Amino acid sequence: MNPFETLVQNFRDLVAEVPELVQPFVVMLAGAIPFIEGEGASPIGVVGGIHPVAAGVAAAAGNFLCVLVVVLISSRARAAALAHGHRPSSREERPESKGRQRFRRYLVRFGVPGASMLGPLAIPTQFTAAMLIASGTSRSWVLLWQAIAIVFWTTLTTTLVWGVVSSVVA
Template sequence: MTDLVAHLAVFVGAAVPWFELFAIAPGIGFGLAPVTVGLVAFTANSLVTLATIVGWQRLVSWWQRRRGSIPGAAGTGRARRAFDRYGVPGLALQGPVLSGMYFAAILALSLGAPRRTVVVWSLVSNALWTVALVAATVAGLGVLT
């Protein structure tokens, strides 16, 4: 497999919800440079997260023009309690593990978080998770070899 195809596979894997956590290790395991794998994975996940945020905002605007208010927009239950307790940083940092980054961004927006805050914390979370996963993969491969 050529490096370009392998990097493309990492890009696609990092763009798929819930699979985003598992895209980095195979790329590094197949011999790609950890830095480039991390950059490709971060770029893919960030682009799809930003597209999700913009798409959600457009969908909400369209819905409000057609129907008025959005049912259940105030949020109740566990999601609202978690949001009230941990805010956007908590949702963004847990996003890849518990709900997927894209769902966490949509949840934060639907619970009233400012778009700029959601974008910033989503990018911070993506960067932290990418660095942690690259480091863990390199360390794990170092132990195995």
């Protein structure tokens, strides 16, 4: 057994200690964590021995549910701020991070669909969704494109990791 197979088998033994019905919920919770998200949680599930479809669906669902909560909270916060007469300023007082600068370029160049699809390359989907809402984009448009992006990236990473694990681990 090569070191990669040993590592995967040890991880699968650890995952096997969790009841089988609970395993997808663990992946779903991991998918809700920024920076792990669906594209990080589904490989965890696949390497852990969960069926790739179950891991992908659970990871994407956890990621989307978290984005949904962020969108609902952000849209209410924006509406309250606008109702109290606060208008977004054209310049922020502190410099933007490189990830936010990259996201802003994506938004200007590609619109909401492009920012949603390319956003995970720069910042977590939860941050992307909040920034889109703050910019005045409608909730439904943000949720639609975030769902498409989450499904795309989660499917891509799930498929790649499943292919690698299947070819390396017998």
